[in-house]
Amino acid sequence: MYKKHFVCNLVVGLCFATLSPNSEAVQNLRFNDHISAWGGLAVIHAWMPAPQRGESLIYLTIRNRSSTPAVLRSMMAEFADSMQLVGFQYVDGQVRYVPVEPFPIESGATLILEPYGLAVSVTGVSKSFVSGDVVDMEIKFARGTFPVRVTVEPADATTHRNAGHSH
Amino acid sequence: MNIVCTDLQVKEPLGGALLDIPHWSAQSGDQLAITGPSGAGKSTLLSVLAGLRMPTLGCVRVGDDDLTRLSTSQLAAYRGDVLGLIMQEAVLFEELSVWNNLRILNTCSRTPIDLHRARRLLEAVALNPTQLTVRLSGGERQRLALVRCLVRNPQIVLADEPTANLDEHNAQLVMGMLLEYSTSHRATLVVVSHESRVLSQFARIDRLDRGKLEGGNGLA
Amino acid sequence: MGWHNLSAQWQDAILILMSLSPVIIGLAGSLLFYKPILAVRALILGHPKFHVGFVLMLAVSVAIGVAVLSQERAIRSGTAQAAGPFDLILTAPGSAIDRLLAVVYLQPSDMPLLDAAAYFSVADHARVDFAAPLAFGDSYANSPVVGTIEAFVNHMAQFAGDQTTAYRFLNITDAVIGARVPLSVGDNFSPSHGMVGDPTAVTHDALVYTVAQQLPMTGSPWDRAILVPIEGIWKVHALPTGHAPGIEQLGPPFDPLYFPGTPAILVRANELWANYALRSEFDGPEVMAFFPGAVLAQLHALVADMRQVLSVMSWMTQILVLSGILLSLSVLVRVISRRLGVLIAMGASHRFIMALVWTYAMVIVLTGVLIGVFFGFGLSALLSDQLTQMTDIRISAALGPAEFLFVSAFLGVTALLALLPAYWSVPRDVQKTLRM
Numbered sequence: 001m002y003k004k005h006f007v008c009n010l011v012v013g014l015c016f017a018t019l020s021p022n023s024e025a026v027q028n029l030r031f032n033d034h035i036s037a038w039g040g041l042a043v044i045h046a047w048m049p050a051p052q053r054g055e056s057l058i059y060l061t062i063r064n065r066s067s068t069p070a071v072l073r074s075m076m077a078e079f080a081d082s083m084q085l086v087g088f089q090y091v092d093g094q095v096r097y098v099p100v101e102p103f104p105i106e107s108g109a110t111l112i113l114e115p116y117g118l119a120v121s122v123t124g125v126s127k128s129f130v131s132g133d134v135v136d137m138e139i140k141f142a143r144g145t146f147p148v149r150v151t152v153e154p155a156d157a158t159t160h161r162n163a164g165h166s167h
Numbered sequence: 168m169n170i171v172c173t174d175l176q177v178k179e180p181l182g183g184a185l186l187d188i189p190h191w192s193a194q195s196g197d198q199l200a201i202t203g204p205s206g207a208g209k210s211t212l213l214s215v216l217a218g219l220r221m222p223t224l225g226c227v228r229v230g231d232d233d234l235t236r237l238s239t240s241q242l243a244a245y246r247g248d249v250l251g252l253i254m255q256e257a258v259l260f261e262e263l264s265v266w267n268n269l270r271i272l273n274t275c276s277r278t279p280i281d282l283h284r285a286r287r288l289l290e291a292v293a294l295n296p297t298q299l300t301v302r303l304s305g306g307e308r309q310r311l312a313l314v315r316c317l318v319r320n321p322q323i324v325l326a327d328e329p330t331a332n333l334d335e336h337n338a339q340l341v342m343g344m345l346l347e348y349s350t351s352h353r354a355t356l357v358v359v360s361h362e363s364r365v366l367s368q369f370a371r372i373d374r375l376d377r378g379k380l381e382g383g384n385g386l387a
Numbered sequence: 388m389g390w391h392n393l394s395a396q397w398q399d400a401i402l403i404l405m406s407l408s409p410v411i412i413g414l415a416g417s418l419l420f421y422k423p424i425l426a427v428r429a430l431i432l433g434h435p436k437f438h439v440g441f442v443l444m445l446a447v448s449v450a451i452g453v454a455v456l457s458q459e460r461a462i463r464s465g466t467a468q469a470a471g472p473f474d475l476i477l478t479a480p481g482s483a484i485d486r487l488l489a490v491v492y493l494q495p496s497d498m499p500l501l502d503a504a505a506y507f508s509v510a511d512h513a514r515v516d517f518a519a520p521l522a523f524g525d526s527y528a529n530s531p532v533v534g535t536i537e538a539f540v541n542h543m544a545q546f547a548g549d550q551t552t553a554y555r556f557l558n559i560t561d562a563v564i565g566a567r568v569p570l571s572v573g574d575n576f577s578p579s580h581g582m583v584g585d586p587t588a589v590t591h592d593a594l595v596y597t598v599a600q601q602l603p604m605t606g607s608p609w610d611r612a613i614l615v616p617i618e619g620i621w622k623v624h625a626l627p628t629g630h631a632p633g634i635e636q637l638g639p640p641f642d643p644l645y646f647p648g649t650p651a652i653l654v655r656a657n658e659l660w661a662n663y664a665l666r667s668e669f670d671g672p673e674v675m676a677f678f679p680g681a682v683l684a685q686l687h688a689l690v691a692d693m694r695q696v697l698s699v700m701s702w703m704t705q706i707l708v709l710s711g712i713l714l715s716l717s718v719l720v721r722v723i724s725r726r727l728g729v730l731i732a733m734g735a736s737h738r739f740i741m742a743l744v745w746t747y748a749m750v751i752v753l754t755g756v757l758i759g760v761f762f763g764f765g766l767s768a769l770l771s772d773q774l775t776q777m778t779d780i781r782i783s784a785a786l787g788p789a790e791f792l793f794v795s796a797f798l799g800v801t802a803l804l805a806l807l808p809a810y811w812s813v814p815r816d817v818q819k820t821l822r823m
Binding site: 105116 | 391463468681
């Protein structure tokens with residue numbers, strides 16, 4: 001079972017490495033449903049509430065244990081027309097998500113994208129997703145592209161199902 | 168316009184007969200009265216001729232049309248374009264002026280009223296067009312109802328006890344105008360009344376009793 | 388182009404138009420094809436007192452519905468605006484809502500102090516424009532006295548629209564007062580130790596402040612606050628003044644050795660993204676970092692269900708009032724059935740009678756609703772004024788798309804319900820109706 005799991009991850013990693021159009025995927029990536037990590041930089045526990053009207057927000061944690069700042073460049077996924085880093089604002093009693101310019105995550109810092117804070121906005125989702133589905137996206141850093149598995153949670157979820165356990 | 172009723176029966180829901188007339192007719196330009204005791208069916212006959220009530224059996228031909236086969240909108244057109252009706256008690260729109268009580272007829276028929284004719288008729292009955300209807304006396308109200316009945320040049324005029332609540336002067340005026348109109352326009356005039364001052368003005372009087380025609384069988 | 392690609396304004400406009408469509412189509416059809424206006428006028432003039440009563444009842448119910456809906460939105464907006472200047476707040480761990488109420492809305496509560504290490508880790512951060520300590524605990528009359536730094540005072544002034552005036556603490560006894568503090572420039576006062584309304588408060592007689600400047604209106608409880616140099620607060624409580632002895636400086640840079648602590652710190656980052664990064668960095672077991680806007684949004688979301696219930700109740704009330712009115716109109720129409728009968732006798736079709744009665748009902752309802760919307764404006768303004776007085780938060784209700792959607796949906800439902808009395812009004816036995 002473990003061997004099969006390892007082989008699957010290796011195959012997926014190689015696929016991303018060789019088939020990704022930009023071919024900047026990192027090598028020797030540690031990659032599964034919960035974490036995508038390499039060289040001290042890790043993307044952990046990506047999740048999103050089930051999209052409503054073609055839109056949703058992806059939340060995750062980026063932990064930079066490397067010695068240099070990590071610059072988040074862009075995000076993409078096949079299931080969505082566009083993805084963008086946004087920040088929560090509450091203006092005149094209305095919830096707004098404003099675009100946020102890419103910025104460096106300092107060495108030793110952990111950036112948490114969570115409800116009522118930073119998030120990755122996802123628009124143009126044409127497929128229906130239900131809680132429990134797992135979808136793929138890519139996060140492009142200056143040092144390489146990380147494949148990330150995003151777990152779909154119920155539409156009214158405020159946290160992911162594995163909250164509380166760490167990697 | 169000719170009216171012919173054949174095998175006319177009107178029954179109440181519980182079975183009592185209100186009208187049972189094998190044959191009744193009136194030719195264009197005929198002037199006739201219908202009389203009889205209270206409950207004889209006089210008003211019921213008038214309602215049937217006006218298309219306001221459908222007979223249980225039989226047919227009512229007015230010109231080329233059988234009223235019993237017309238739709239509700241065709242019956243409404245018949246009442247608006249062919250018929251003039253005046254009742255014992257004038258039902259008017261109190262809050263409107265005399266003139267607007269006539270103008271309201273424009274909503275009831277496809278043909279707008281002839282304003283000149285309306286003014287002439289009002290002059291003939293000595294009514295002020297701008298006066299509020301609520302201020303009219305009983306006699307004036309019935310004179311307005313008369314103008315409303317005649318303003319659209321109906322081919323058939325039905326009058327149900329038109330002089331019952333009127334003094335001699337107004338009664339003469341109303342009957343005089345009805346008869347004069349019928350003569351000049353060759354309109355069929357059917358008047359229901361039990362007053363001798365009215366009946367005395369008609370050569371043909373049909374008597375109804377318990378829904379049946381007595382004596383005269385309603386032939387022209 | 389899908390529905391979701393349309394802007395909110397377009398969506399609202401389309402929904403309002405759709406709701407009004409039965410009214411528009413019905414009135415257009417009735418007026419163009421049946422022209423019942425003269426008869427409608429007659430019906431209305433026939434029983435004026437009833438109709439005035441119906442119109443007033445409707446107007447009052449619509450006015451209340453509209454005013455309540457707009458107030459709820461105004462309260463949400465006003466409380467959010469009051470939190471506008473507070474990007475990121477640092478406090479000791481605890482209830483975020485309690486901290487929000489204490490810091491942003493100046494509702495007093497005991498708060499542990501953040502120590503020098505916490506303050507300097509944020510004040511010295513490369514991404515921080517300024518870190519303003521906020522020290523509560525003293526008051527004067529109904530005004531809380533808050534110790535802080537010049538940067539905070541100017542920040543509040545800019546939020547209130549004053550981009551030009553420089554607010555300065557030149558002396559440790561200088562005070563900058565909010566717009567609604569009942570003092571004037573040049574006045575002297577001594578604060579009391581204790582929150583506003585604390586009967587055990589003790590006056591600090593030794594400290595006499597002088598009002599140096601006054602801030603413009605912010606539309607928040609800070610309009611009743613008195614801002615003083617934090618050094619004075621520390622000094623009057625016999626604490627180190629934030630600077631080494633002999634140094635008469637006011638404001639940062641403070642000396643870590645002489646920094647006694649502060650209950651709250653307002654952090655202003657130099658970039659938008661830095662706010663989120665700073666929050667991630669500082670929120671932890673020793674320090675709580677929160678966005679007041681986020682806490683407020685969650686608080687408002689908690690009461691959203693209650694808002695839905697209120698909205699449903701408001702709708703039910705409207706429908707009940709409307710049903711009562713339509714029922715009464717149906718009865719009234721029976722009273723005038725002879726006139727409808729004589730119209731039929733004169734050639735009016737059944738459809739005309741229905742159009743007449745429907746138009747008559749809609750004229751009454753439309754009049755009531757329009758007057759109600761007008762009353763609603765006034766009632767809304769009155770309620771806003773009262774709420775502002777009570778809370779010190781600028782509540783300014785304005786009728787917006789939500790209220791117009793409510794009114795148009797109500798009219799749309801009315802247009803459909805009014806078909807019932809219209810249908811019932813057609814006399815079935817005209818001979819009997821006319822008493823022939």
